[in-house]
Amino acid sequence: MPGYLYILVSLALFFIGMTGVLLRRNALFVLMSVELQLGAGSLALLAFARGLGDQKGHVVAFFVMALAAAEAAVGLAIVVSVYRARKKIDLDGVNQLRN
Amino acid sequence: MNYILPGPSLLDKLAFIVLASAVLGFGLLTVTRKSAVTALMALIGACCALAGLYATLSAHFLAVLQVLVYAGAIMVLFIFAVMIVNRDDEQPIALRGLFLRAAGVLGAGYFFYRLAWIVVRERRADVLATSITLPIPEYGNVASIGRLLFSDFLFPFEAISLLLLVAVVAGVLVARPPRPTPSGDRERVA
Numbered sequence: 001m002p003g004y005l006y007i008l009v010s011l012a013l014f015f016i017g018m019t020g021v022l023l024r025r026n027a028l029f030v031l032m033s034v035e036l037q038l039g040a041g042s043l044a045l046l047a048f049a050r051g052l053g054d055q056k057g058h059v060v061a062f063f064v065m066a067l068a069a070a071e072a073a074v075g076l077a078i079v080v081s082v083y084r085a086r087k088k089i090d091l092d093g094v095n096q097l098r099n
Numbered sequence: 100m101n102y103i104l105p106g107p108s109l110l111d112k113l114a115f116i117v118l119a120s121a122v123l124g125f126g127l128l129t130v131t132r133k134s135a136v137t138a139l140m141a142l143i144g145a146c147c148a149l150a151g152l153y154a155t156l157s158a159h160f161l162a163v164l165q166v167l168v169y170a171g172a173i174m175v176l177f178i179f180a181v182m183i184v185n186r187d188d189e190q191p192i193a194l195r196g197l198f199l200r201a202a203g204v205l206g207a208g209y210f211f212y213r214l215a216w217i218v219v220r221e222r223r224a225d226v227l228a229t230s231i232t233l234p235i236p237e238y239g240n241v242a243s244i245g246r247l248l249f250s251d252f253l254f255p256f257e258a259i260s261l262l263l264l265v266a267v268v269a270g271v272l273v274a275r276p277p278r279p280t281p282s283g284d285r286e287r288v289a
Contacts, residue, residue, distance in 0.1 A: 001107050001115045004227040006156065007218045009119045013126050015211045020130035022200045022207075028135050028181060032142050035173065036126050039149045039165075046158045051226035053234030058244050059252050061161050065168050066259045070266035072173045076180040077274035083184040084276065 006047035014040035027079045027089040031072065038068045114155055121148035135181045139174065146170040158239040 013036060020033030042061040049057025083089050107115075125145035132138040150165035221227055237243045248256050 001111060001155065002222065002228050004218050004222040005115065005119070006152065007227065008215055009122060009152070011211050011215050011218070012123055015208065016123065016126040016130055018207055019204050022203050024130070026135070028177070028184065029130070029138060032129055032138060032177065035142065035169070036129060036145065039146065039169070042161070042165075043149060043152060046153055046156045046161060048226060049158070050156045051228070053238075055239065055243060055247055056251075058158055058161055058239060059247050061158070062164065062244070062248070063255060063259055065161075065164055066263060069168060069173055070263055072176050073266045073270040074273065076176055077270035077272075079180055080183050080274045088186065089184055 003047045003051040006050075007044055010040045010044040010047065013037075013043065025090050025092050027082070027091050027094075030091060031075050031079070034075075035068060035072070038064055038071075111155070114151070118148050118151040118155065121145075122152060135185055139177055139181060142177070143170050143174050146174070156239075157233065160239060160241045160244045 017033045017036035017040060020036065021030050024030055024033065042064050045057045045061045045064070049055060049061075079089055082094055086093065122145055125141045125148060128141035129138045129145060132141060146165060146169040150162045150170070153159075153165055154162040218227065235243070
């Protein structure tokens with residue numbers, strides 16, 4: 001399939017994820033939406049790598065995946081920690097990480 | 100040397116349409132569902148469909164990694180977090196500052212619309228059009244990506260392993276329950 005269709009899918013997926021980040025208030029949903037955005041970025045990287053006939057985009061997408069794992073580990077740890085302190089994870093109410 | 104494959108066949112088109120609509124549909128479900136477990140399952144579906152899209156781009160190594168790392172490892176983390184903190188929120192959509200957020204979404208929507216318009220306008224460009232020729236026969240498989248990782252990208256590769264180690268330690272440290280002190284009250288560490 002022509003590469004521009006992949007870029008369009010990637011744009012749409014990134015927009016969906018960004019809507020989730022902006023509109024949801026539950027921290028878990030925000031983290032899930034961030035994962036969607038990272039997936040959209042990887043898709044664009046791979047589509048352009050395919051268009052350029054270059055494999056460096058694959059390596060960068062690999063690094064994005066590792067970064068996503070690190071981000072999920074730290075982000076979910078913070079969510080669990082905030083939940084312990086406040087018994088809720090609404091992002092609107094959280095304004096300090098210090099307890 | 101280019102290896103010419105036949106143009107997108109009917110099966111290729113069908114696979115792309117099914118996978119792309121699955122990615123977008125599951126993505127929408129993830130963002131809109133009220134229950135965290137449902138959203139999580141939709142996210143797993145989105146990740147698997149995304150892996151299928153990677154495979155149609157002949158990024159086979161990344162497709163397998165997407166299933167292993169995202170749909171496997173990261174989703175297990177999410178499931179455990181949902182098990183610990185799951186509460187049905189009565190107000191899934193943020194109401195405070197809704198006007199500003201909606202303005203942000205609309206502005207970003209216009210931005211993405213313009214971007215998509217540019218992409219469609221430039222669809223004849225080489226980068227955006229060619230997906231028929233494979234530059235090398237082993238494009239995107241484990242051996243060639245691994246060769247690249249251990250030659251040109253050796254330093255970032257090692258740096259990212261250190262980053263993962265730091266992230267794991269930080270996760271343990273941040274999520275650790277408060278330790279009871281000898282005086283009886285609980286002390287927050289870290």
